[in-house]
Amino acid sequence: MAPAPIEEVQPSTKPVTSFSPKTCLELVDQLTPDQILREAQYALDSDLLALLTRATRSGATSQPDSKRLSEELKSHFKTMSENAHKPTFNFETLTSGISREIDQTTERLHQANSEMEKLQEQIGAAQQLLREVTRTTSPPASPTLSTGTTSSTPGTVPFEKLGAAEFVNFKAEDLDASCTYDRTYRNRRVAFYGEFPYRYPGGHHKARPIAENSYLKGIANELSKSHPTLDFNSAMVTKYDSPDSSIPPHSDDEECIVPDSSIVTLSLGAARQVIFRRKLPGEYKRQVITLEHGQVYVMSRASQEDWDHSVPPVKRADFQGLRLSVTFRLLRKPTIAPPVSAPPTGNSSTSKTTQAPIRKVLILSDSKV
Numbered sequence: 001m002a003p004a005p006i007e008e009v010q011p012s013t014k015p016v017t018s019f020s021p022k023t024c025l026e027l028v029d030q031l032t033p034d035q036i037l038r039e040a041q042y043a044l045d046s047d048l049l050a051l052l053t054r055a056t057r058s059g060a061t062s063q064p065d066s067k068r069l070s071e072e073l074k075s076h077f078k079t080m081s082e083n084a085h086k087p088t089f090n091f092e093t094l095t096s097g098i099s100r101e102i103d104q105t106t107e108r109l110h111q112a113n114s115e116m117e118k119l120q121e122q123i124g125a126a127q128q129l130l131r132e133v134t135r136t137t138s139p140p141a142s143p144t145l146s147t148g149t150t151s152s153t154p155g156t157v158p159f160e161k162l163g164a165a166e167f168v169n170f171k172a173e174d175l176d177a178s179c180t181y182d183r184t185y186r187n188r189r190v191a192f193y194g195e196f197p198y199r200y201p202g203g204h205h206k207a208r209p210i211a212e213n214s215y216l217k218g219i220a221n222e223l224s225k226s227h228p229t230l231d232f233n234s235a236m237v238t239k240y241d242s243p244d245s246s247i248p249p250h251s252d253d254e255e256c257i258v259p260d261s262s263i264v265t266l267s268l269g270a271a272r273q274v275i276f277r278r279k280l281p282g283e284y285k286r287q288v289i290t291l292e293h294g295q296v297y298v299m300s301r302a303s304q305e306d307w308d309h310s311v312p313p314v315k316r317a318d319f320q321g322l323r324l325s326v327t328f329r330l331l332r333k334p335t336i337a338p339p340v341s342a343p344p345t346g347n348s349s350t351s352k353t354t355q356a357p358i359r360k361v362l363i364l365s366d367s368k369v
């Protein structure tokens with residue numbers, strides 16, 4: 001059977017009236033449910049009407065064309081129903097927009113990071129330059145001995161050099177011959193004499209009084225006579241008898257040295273250098289003194305917190321021979337730990353010397369070894 005011809009449908013002849021959105025809403029409010037349905041149907045029809053009009057105008061009366069028209073209608077309805085459920089914003093557009101923003105921000109972050117790295121490099125170079133300039137241009141500090149219990153300020157030096165006259169007649173060889181050395185380090189020997197034992201990182205010495213009428217006693221007596229304010233109760237003789245003989249950087253900061261006392265060193269024999277370094281972080285200062293025979297230098301115990309000192313090795317060709325130093329210190333009376341098994345006495349007025357327990361500590365500071 002031949003398909004019925006499609007009648008041409010005239011577009012709606014309804015008069016076109018324009019309403020403001022407000023009026024439209026008011027009108028919709030007044031419609032009954034049936035009227036709303038009819039209006040919706042009309043809106044839908046007007047789309048269909050337009051399609052049918054287009055199809056008939058183009059003479060689509062044959063079967064294949066009517067099939068095409070029906071396909072077109074189906075696809076039209078499909079699109080309409082899909083659009084009806086689509087959200088008002090496009091999710092994909094939104095996410096791709098956001099990821100583009102993220103990419104741009106990340107790129108800007110990378111640029112900022114590399115700028116920051118460049119700046120840090122420049123700051124490092126500037127700091128290095130400043131250190132160099134400070135090292136080469138800082139004027140020598142005035143030789144003010146940093147004494148007292150507080151730490152020294154960068155402007156002061158940790159030693160004071162005293163005159164040599166009183167000790168020039170003492171001989172390094174004679175002192176060496178009269179000493180009994182009680183410790184031998186890698187390249188120097190040490191003889192300790194004192195009322196109390198002396199313990200430091202890397203070594204310790206038992207108490208051993210300076211013998212009356214000994215050569216060392218003569219030196220100690222001379223020191224007490226010529227510098228009566230310098231108080232000491234021990235003397236340590238160090239023997240440097242080769243170019244390698246040296247003492248590494250260290251501080252005489254042991255607890256057993258009386259905190260506000262002075263540490264006095266006499267140099268006998270060949271001249272050697274002593275190097276002082278300020279050891280606080282961020283502060284660079286170095287002082288070198290050359291000690292001749294008979295010279296004395298004094299350091300405060302407090303300065304040991306901020307400075308270290310050393311006697312470096314010398315070149316073989318520069319080695320001038322035997323040097324002995326004698327270091328006088330004021331040591332504390334050691335505290336005695338109570339016997340481990342002793343029952344509690346219940347006596348709260350226990351003497352101070354029996355209170356401190358023996359503690360084993362791992363010492364990580366530099367040593368005199």
Ligand SMILES: O=C(O)CCC(=O)C(=O)O
Nearest residue numbers: 238252265274311325327
């Ligand atoms: O020999 C010197 O001048 C330094 C000795 C010294 O630093 C020490 O015995 O602690």
Ligand SMILES: [Fe+2]
Nearest residue numbers: 250251252309
């Ligand atoms: Fe020392």
